[in-house]
Amino acid sequence: MAADRTGQIVVAFISERTGEDAEGYAIAAQAMDALAARQPGYRGIDSVSSGGVGITLSYWADEAAAVAWRNHPEHAETREAGRGRWYKWYRLHVAEIGRSYGWDRG
Amino acid sequence: MAADRTGQIVVAFISERTGEDAEGYAIAAQAMDALAARQPGYRGIDSVSSGGVGITLSYWADEAAAVAWRNHPEHAETREAGRGRWYKWYRLHVAEIGRSYGWDRG
Numbered sequence: 001m002a003a004d005r006t007g008q009i010v011v012a013f014i015s016e017r018t019g020e021d022a023e024g025y026a027i028a029a030q031a032m033d034a035l036a037a038r039q040p041g042y043r044g045i046d047s048v049s050s051g052g053v054g055i056t057l058s059y060w061a062d063e064a065a066a067v068a069w070r071n072h073p074e075h076a077e078t079r080e081a082g083r084g085r086w087y088k089w090y091r092l093h094v095a096e097i098g099r100s101y102g103w104d105r106g
Numbered sequence: 107m108a109a110d111r112t113g114q115i116v117v118a119f120i121s122e123r124t125g126e127d128a129e130g131y132a133i134a135a136q137a138m139d140a141l142a143a144r145q146p147g148y149r150g151i152d153s154v155s156s157g158g159v160g161i162t163l164s165y166w167a168d169e170a171a172a173v174a175w176r177n178h179p180e181h182a183e184t185r186e187a188g189r190g191r192w193y194k195w196y197r198l199h200v201a202e203i204g205r206s207y208g209w210d211r212g
Contacts, residue, residue: 003197010118010201012163014152018211046120046197050156055163057118063204089210091109091152095116095201098169104195105124 003102008043009060010097011069015090017052025086028078035074041065059097066094109208114149115166116203117175121196123158131192134184141180147171172200 017025036042041061048055060066069075123131142148147167154161166172175181 005197005199010116010199012116012118014163046161048154048156048159048161050154053154055152055154055161057120057161083209084211087209087211090208091111092207093111093116093203094205095203097199097201099200101198102196103189103193105190105193 005059005097005100008097009063009066010095011058011066012093013056015054016088017086018088021085039069111203111206114203115169115172116201117164117172118199119162121160122194123192124194127191145175
């Protein structure tokens, strides 16, 4: 895993799921992960969820790449279709990484 | 939960735990959460962990507040004491939030 992400854009998506349509959600989430990974400027993802609450961090080479992913037609369509069904709420923050550190057990 | 965090600093901490000293970790984590919440410029936290992998986002009013928390003696001491014991690896990214959205089920 790359440690230094200085200069990259991180999109933080924090959400709580309704629990409705869990299968539909899982299929869409997997499809969106695969689609994101094929976008220009994609730099990786970190994602953890537990008890319906999730945090996903996606990393992008620059602002333009993050915006292009937001505007991707298939992404927009899935987002719109799933919003009221899958989520109780979500928060999304787009931020530019100014400092980045990593540590691995030696 | 405040939705608009534009202009805030987010510190993203992504980690995998060793599983060692789970009790010591839990005590320290709770103490650090409480201590962070009392720092000037603290703006909140989002945290999810599952299967030893965790993502914690802490939010700060500005860069100076985030740096002050990093340099807080008790925080630095706990970090140093716990590093080799609790974590397999971690990544830390400090980023300035440029755009922020929220959505709540109506």
